[in-house]
Amino acid sequence: MNVTFHKYQGTGNDFIMIDNRELFFDTRNHNLIAQLCERRMGIGADGFILLQNREGYDFEMVYFNADGRPGSMCGNGGRCTVQFARALGVITDKAFFLAADGNHYATVDNTGLVSLKMNDVHQVETGLDYYYLNTGSPHYVQFVDALDELNVFAEGRDIRYNERFKLEGTNVNFAQLQPEAALFVRTYERGVEDETFSCGTGVTATALAASYRGATSPVSIKTLGGNLQVAFEVSATGFTNIYLIGPAQYVFTGTVEV
Numbered sequence: 099m100n101v102t103f104h105k106y107q108g109t110g111n112d113f114i115m116i117d118n119r120e121l122f123f124d125t126r127n128h129n130l131i132a133q134l135c136e137r138r139m140g141i142g143a144d145g146f147i148l149l150q151n152r153e154g155y156d157f158e159m160v161y162f163n164a165d166g167r168p169g170s171m172c173g174n175g176g177r178c179t180v181q182f183a184r185a186l187g188v189i190t191d192k193a194f195f196l197a198a199d200g201n202h203y204a205t206v207d208n209t210g211l212v213s214l215k216m217n218d219v220h221q222v223e224t225g226l227d228y229y230y231l232n233t234g235s236p237h238y239v240q241f242v243d244a245l246d247e248l249n250v251f252a253e254g255r256d257i258r259y260n261e262r263f264k265l266e267g268t269n270v271n272f273a274q275l276q277p278e279a280a281l282f283v284r285t286y287e288r289g290v291e292d293e294t295f296s297c298g299t300g301v302t303a304t305a306l307a308a309s310y311r312g313a314t315s316p317v318s319i320k321t322l323g324g325n326l327q328v329a330f331e332v333s334a335t336g337f338t339n340i341y342l343i344g345p346a347q348y349v350f351t352g353t354v355e356v
């Protein structure tokens with residue numbers, strides 16, 4: 099069967115996207131999804147996203163990591179799916195959609211900037227030299243010096259496969275405070291099992307963690323793939339009105355025989 103796919107990227111976190119409103123794609127075929135995401139023998143992507151109809155929503159976003167297995171919430175993927183829905187004519191400039199972690203609102207402007215409302219966060223574990231929280235996906239956050247020189251792949255993999263995380267996994271974010279109070283964040287991503295150019299739920303988690311170290315909303319964040327902003331309100335029990343803001347761009351359309 100010939101399948102049309104669309105590549106999108108949000109600050110270098112890239113996705114294969116398919117309009118699956120007719121429900122033709124077999125979501126049980128995890129090997130096929132992994133093959134399509136493979137960067138040399140396939141199309142290549144950090145993740146695979148199906149846009150589907152869902153009663154009561156503009157659409158549903160079904161997310162798979164590059165390993166072909168169903169993933170949790172993808173912030174950059176969510177922003178790209180809003181852009182994809184707009185290109186399909188499913189929405190105009192506002193979206194209300196369902197994702198792995200529940201409901202999301204988003205707005206998109208003519209420059210391709212997408213503002214995605216993330217779910218509230220009411221639980222942050224603060225360790226001696228780390229923070230651990232879930233922003234739709236689980237994130238371990240560590241603040242370091244000389245982030246440029248850090249071996250993110252090796253250090254991130256060690257944490258992701260340690261005794262505590264080896265079964266369920268976790269994403270691992272390393273952050274460094276920059277001048278003008280911006281943050282530089284690099285992420286080892288679960289399910290990609292490598293460093294990605296950015297991770298939306300990861301920079302969201304890192305911005306919230308940075309608030310324990312004096313950062314205030316909105317936090318500007320530099321990633322290898324570009325710049326994002328995270329806005330939030332601090333409440334008595336955690337964080338609310340959390341927005342992940344940044345570009346989401348169409349790259350190309352292709353067809354693949356599956």
Ligand SMILES: N[C@@H](CCC[C@H](N)C(=O)O)C(=O)O
Nearest residue numbers: 172173174235288297298299
């Ligand atoms: N890149 C995504 C995160 C996708 C899910 C993550 N790899 C996981 O398995 O937890 C993002 O932008 O949030």
